[in-house]
Each structure stands twice: as C-alpha cells, then as structure tokens.
Amino acid sequence: MRPLIAAAGCLALATQIAGCVSRTQPDELFQLKAESAANRAMQTRGFETRDEAELLSASSAVLQDLGFQVEESVREVGFLRATKERSAREYGQDITRFLVFLLSSGASAFGGPLIILPVDLHQKIAATLVTKPVNSEATRQEVRVVFYRVIWKGDGAVGNQSVPPGEQRMEMLRDPVLYQTFFAKLSKAVFLEPFAL
Amino acid sequence: MTQRNVIGMVVAALLAVAQGCAAPQPSPDLLAPTEAQLKIRSVQTRSFDVKERQAAMRGVIAALQDLGFIIERANESLGLVTAARFAEPNFYDVVGVTVTVRPEAEGRMTIRANAIYNNKPIDDPKVYQNFFATLERSLFVGKQ
Numbered sequence: 001m002r003p004l005i006a007a008a009g010c011l012a013l014a015t016q017i018a019g020c021v022s023r024t025q026p027d028e029l030f031q032l033k034a035e036s037a038a039n040r041a042m043q044t045r046g047f048e049t050r051d052e053a054e055l056l057s058a059s060s061a062v063l064q065d066l067g068f069q070v071e072e073s074v075r076e077v078g079f080l081r082a083t084k085e086r087s088a089r090e091y092g093q094d095i096t097r098f099l100v101f102l103l104s105s106g107a108s109a110f111g112g113p114l115i116i117l118p119v120d121l122h123q124k125i126a127a128t129l130v131t132k133p134v135n136s137e138a139t140r141q142e143v144r145v146v147f148y149r150v151i152w153k154g155d156g157a158v159g160n161q162s163v164p165p166g167e168q169r170m171e172m173l174r175d176p177v178l179y180q181t182f183f184a185k186l187s188k189a190v191f192l193e194p195f196a197l
Numbered sequence: 198m199t200q201r202n203v204i205g206m207v208v209a210a211l212l213a214v215a216q217g218c219a220a221p222q223p224s225p226d227l228l229a230p231t232e233a234q235l236k237i238r239s240v241q242t243r244s245f246d247v248k249e250r251q252a253a254m255r256g257v258i259a260a261l262q263d264l265g266f267i268i269e270r271a272n273e274s275l276g277l278v279t280a281a282r283f284a285e286p287n288f289y290d291v292v293g294v295t296v297t298v299r300p301e302a303e304g305r306m307t308i309r310a311n312a313i314y315n316n317k318p319i320d321d322p323k324v325y326q327n328f329f330a331t332l333e334r335s336l337f338v339g340k341q
Contacts (some may be wrong), residue, residue, distance in 0.1 A: 130259070
C-alpha cells in the first residue's frame with residue numbers, strides 16, 4: 001500500500017510540474033535586451049532623400065533581385081514583407097549525423113540506443129523592411145531591414161523511438177555581411193550613399 | 198489494496214491533473230462585460246501626444262522591430278499592426294501582438310496592444326508596461 005501511495009504522490013507532483021512550467025517569463029518578452037541597440041544599428045541605414053516611395057520601391061526591387069517574393073506592402077507607413085523558401089541542407093550536419101550514427105551503432109553493441117540525428121531540411125527566409133523619415137522636414141529617410149529564417153527539421157530516431165519531422169525553430173539572421181550587402185545593393189539602386197545612424 | 202483505494206488514487210490523480218494548470222473556464226456570460234475585462238482594457242490602452250496616426254504607426258512598427266518581432270501585417274487606414282515572434286531562446290512558444298492606433302482627440306492618439314502567448318491572452322500588466330515603455334522611447338526618438 002505504501003509504495004502505491006508514494007507513486008500516486010509522485011504522479012500528482014509530476015503533473016503539477018509539467019502542467020504549469022513556463023519556459024520564458026512573458027513579462028520579459030516586451031523588454032529591450034542589451035543587444036537590441038547593436039541589432040538596430042546593424043539593420044538600419046540613412047539616406048539623404050525626400051522620396052520615401054522611391055526608396056521603398058527600390059528596396060522591393062533589391063529584394064526581388066535577391067529572390068524574395070513580396071508578400072505584404074503598405075506605402076503609407078513604408079512597410080514591406082518578403083519571403084523566400086530554400087533548402088536548409090548543410091553538409092556539416094550530414095557528417096555529424098553520420099558520425100553520431102557510427103558511434104551510437106558501436107555503442108549499441110553494448111545495449112546503447114541507435115541515434116539518428118534529425119537534420120535541417122527546409123527553411124523560409126523572411127525580410128521585413130521599414131522606411132521612415134528621420135527628421136521633421138523629411139529630407140532624410142532611414143531604412144531598417146530585418147532578416148529572419150524559420151527552419152524545419154527532418155526526422156530522426158533514438159533507439160526504437162522515432163523523432164517526427166517538422167520540428168521548427170526561428171532565428172534572426174545576425175550576420176553583418178548580409179546586411180551590408182543588402183544596403184550596398186540598395187544604395188546602387190537609388191544612386192545614394194548610405195550613412196550609418 | 199482494495200478496489201476503493203485504487204479508485205481513490207485515480208480520483209486524486211485526476212484532480213491533480215485538473216487543477217494543475219487552472220485555465221480560465223468559459224462561463225455562460227462569456228460575452229458580458231466584466232470588471233476583469235475593463236481592467237485588462239485599461240492595462241492594454243495608453244494615449245500618447247502624437248498628432249498623426251501615421252507617425253504613431255511608424256513608432257509602433259519601430260518599437261516592435263526593436264523587440265525582435267516580425268511585422269506581419271499593417272493597415273494604415275485602420276491603424277492596425279500585427280506582429281509575431283517565437284519566444285526565444287525556446288522555439289515552441291509563439292508570441293503574437295496586435296496594436297491598434299486610433300485618434301482620441303486633437304493631437305492625441307490612443308494606442309491599444311493585445312498580446313497573446315501560445316494563443317492565450319497575456320493579462321500581466323507588466324508585459325504591457327514594458328511594451329509601452331519601448332513604444333514611448335521609439336516615438337520620442339522618432340519625433341526629435
């Protein structure tokens with residue numbers, strides 16, 4: 001009887017813990033982080049122009065050149081959203097998957113589980129771009145572009161337990177070169193030299 | 198180890214499961230205005246000294262971008278901005294937010310934000326305080 005009560009107690013405790021764990025405190029979600037300012041600087045450039053619409057249409061042309069499809073655009077607030085989908089396969093991950101498989105198959109001779117790691121299969125890259133007048137006379141405009149990607153993983157297995165495909169994760173692209181390239185193309189398209197803000 | 202004991206334990210476990218995560222239960226007067234609703238609305242709403250709706254919307258968009266959101270949709274004539282992001286560093290939880298900008302009086306705008314966390318509304322006032330603090334900063338920087 002005793003162990004049964006203990007087991008029921010454990011079960012009750014476990015359900016309590018599993019039920020109410022919040023992994024990120026929601027009140028931190030709307031708080032600026034230390035790297036927010038750096039990200040902002042990386043993603044923003046200023047242009048000496050009055051013509052916001054021209055800047056926006058040049059931006060959409062550059063995004064199209066980069067293979068994006070424009071999905072949403074609002075001229076009044078200077079907003080564009082564009083996406084493209086590409087394969088996310090990387091050789092490095094396949095090599096790791098193979099090595100882990102090799103090691104785990106060696107270990108499985110001693111009763112360990114056979115591990116097949118899921119690898120990244122597919123990704124959707126999204127760009128949101130916003131133009132905005134910087135000063136009150138609107139002689140200067142700033143362009144801020146943010147690149148994101150969502151990556152979907154393929155399937156894998158640990159022993160008899162299969163890992164289903166479709167696990168996804170999202171990340172902001174933080175490579176400064178990517179943003180520099182974009183702004184270099186944009187400045188060529190509008191015949192203007194960008195300046196950092 | 199009688200049958201009664203087993204039933205008792207099952208009931209106890211069920212109760213534990215049921216009360217584990219006290220989700221708000223839908224009540225019969227679901228559409229009636231309640232005090233909690235009024236409270237949440239006042240938490241979600243704030244007015245700012247901004248003359249134009251466009252300027253306010255640009256401020257909202259800039260603030261959301263600063264916070265790492267992807268702007269999904271914007272509608273100028275309705276003053277509507279919708280954005281979402283994953284609750285990094287974990288990628289299972291999605292945060293969505295809808296912000297509406299409406300003229301309140303001459304030179305003032307009412308801005309209302311509704312945030313959801315995994316399709317559940319966020320009713321923690323602190324979250325909205327943080328959002329409006331960021332928004333205030335971005336409106337202020339944008340105006341200079």
